[in-house]
Amino acid sequence: MHKEAEDDYAHLSSLLQEFTSIPNIDKAWLFSSPGLHLQGMFAVSQSDLLTNTRRTSIMSCNILKERDSSVNFLWAPFPIEMSGVSVIVPSPSGSKLLVIRNPENEAACCFQIWSSSRMEKEFHIPQSLHGSVYNDGWFEGVSWNMNETCVAYVAEGPSPAKLTFNGLWGYKIDGCADKDSGYWKCQGDWEEDWGETYAGKRQPALFVIDINSGEVREVKGIDKSLSIGQVVWAPFTEGSEQYLVFVGWSSKPRKLGIKYCSNRPCALYAVRLRALHHDSKSNEPVLQSTEEFHMLNLTQTISSAFFPRFR
Structure with a gap:
């Protein structure tokens, strides 16, 4: 190789x-604090060339407005x-921080609740309830309610x-542990995914966790043909019913990509959480599974609507 070419490669x-x-600021949050200043929190990422991944870190600052x-x-x-x-989301007041660690293989998903000085609670959500939390920036949606007692x-x-078999006696009725030798599991029914970067991922669904008890509920009443994303809590007044607003993409007639097809038809939906009631002792909302959920299409007259926001 010529000396000039080597110098060019070294320079590039x-x-x-x-x-x-150079780091990127991926997300930013602002919180009001006592006095006249604001507190800022930033999720920052930086490329790691050796592992072909991105390092994620958080930074904080006080924002002061001077007399001039x-x-x-x-x-x-x-x-x-x-x-x-995988996901970092502070509560609306900035007093709590939700940290989500997605599992590897078939392990449980880890939810951690941090305060200013310590980890307060940790919950492990098994695969029987749900898989990894979406953090792709498209289906992704993690939202605290205003009381900071539940997260959608x-x-x-x-x-x-999945059906379990062995090499000698065929189908095993009572199942077996994943690491048992001599047994193998079927792949299960084939399910169409969204392709692109979502190959192998199961359909996104909506869940709510009570951060006091760790109880997780899937939001019912949503059409199974819809893939859910970008959920937020709607503003509410004390004593009124709470609503979740989210985006729904229909899988009909087929799922033919979504991340690079942002013009795919979608709509905003709202679901009324009648399953939230107030505990007489703590006066805080608690999940209750006996009530039904009701879904409303908010954008029937237009073909595309996403990224719901309230001010």
């Missing part, structure tokens, strides 16, 4: 490292890397039961 390699070392109307940012000294974390989110539906 150096440029690539410099560009990839200028704005001053007082940043924390260093960011904090969130290794192995979008995750893969529960893993279906």
Whole structure:
């Protein structure tokens, strides 16, 4: 190789490292605090060329408005890397932080609730309830309610039961552990996925977790032909019923890609959570499974609607 070509490669390699070392601000949250200033929290990512992944970290700052109307940012000294974390969502007041770690293989999904100084609670959600929480930026949706007692989110539906066989006696009725030797499990019924980056992922569904008890419920009453995403809690007043607003994509006639087909027809839906009642002792909303859910199409007159927001 000529000396000039080697110099060009070295120069381009150096440029690539410099560009990839520049972090991206993926998400940002602002919280009101006592006094006249705001607190900011930022999810920052940076490329890791060796592992072909992105490092995720969080940064915080105080935002001060000076007398001359200028704005001053007082940043924390260093960011904090969130290794192995799939989703980070602070509560509306900024007093709690939800950290979700998606499982590897068939392990349970981990939900952690952090306060300012410690981890308060940790819940492990088995595959029989749901799979990984979506964090793709399209189906992704994780939302705290205003009371900070429940979190709505979008995750893969529960893993279906699979028939178990062995090499000698055929079908095993009572099943077996995944690591039992001499047994094998069927792949199960074939289910069409959305393709592209969603190959092998199960259909997104809507769930609500009570962060006090760890109880998880799938939101019922939603058409199974809809893939759910971008869920948010609608504003409500004390004593009124709560609503979840989300986007629904129909799988009819077929799922032919979605991440790179943003013009695919979709609609905004609302579901009334009549399953939330107030505990007389704590006066906080508690999940109750005896009530029904009701879904409403909010955008029947238009063919595409997504990213619902309330101000």
